[in-house]
Amino acid sequence: MDLIWKAERSVTMREIMDQLPEASEWKHNTTITFLSRLINKGFLTSTRVGKAHHYEACITEREYQDLETKQFIKEIYKGSVYGFVSALCDNGDLTKEEIESLMKRLEE
Structure with missing residues (x-):
């Protein structure tokens, strides 16, 4: 959420993965699962643009x-x-x- 709040715009999965700390051992699928849970809780929305999903905060x-x-x-x-x-x-x-x-x- 911090990455998305700091961006102040929708961000793609690639942007999220690129901004994770190097020490993070999160893989692509782990990140997708986590983002899906945030969507289910109503904290994020996801919009597909072309091949990429764009994630945007629903809550400050x-x-x-x-x-x-x-x-x-x-x-x-x-x-x-x-x-x-x-x-x-x-x-x-x-x-x-x-x-x-x-x-x-x-x-x-």
């Missing part, structure tokens, strides 16, 4: 992050945003600046 990166965050909170914290934020505060991962920023956001 921000929309995807929101969706995944909600799913994470639902599954891990039983839907409790308070439980999630409490865990962030309790483990000391938040900086003073981040806490102040969150406080301002909550006041809005």
Whole structure:
């Protein structure tokens, strides 16, 4: 998805394969399977132009992050945003600046 979001246009399978990191061991069929799953989930569309399939995002990166965050909170914290934020505060991962920023956001 990152490759497609960064392109800001439809991309072909060849473009996707060319942009995968060299360390990636993904083969052509593995990539097709993964893209098919993203299409089935409604994250991508595929249009055939000539012999090539062109893949385009149906969801923005921000929309995807929101969706995944909600799913994470639902599954891990039983839907409790308070439980999630409490865990962030309790483990000391938040900086003073981040806490102040969150406080301002909550006041809005």
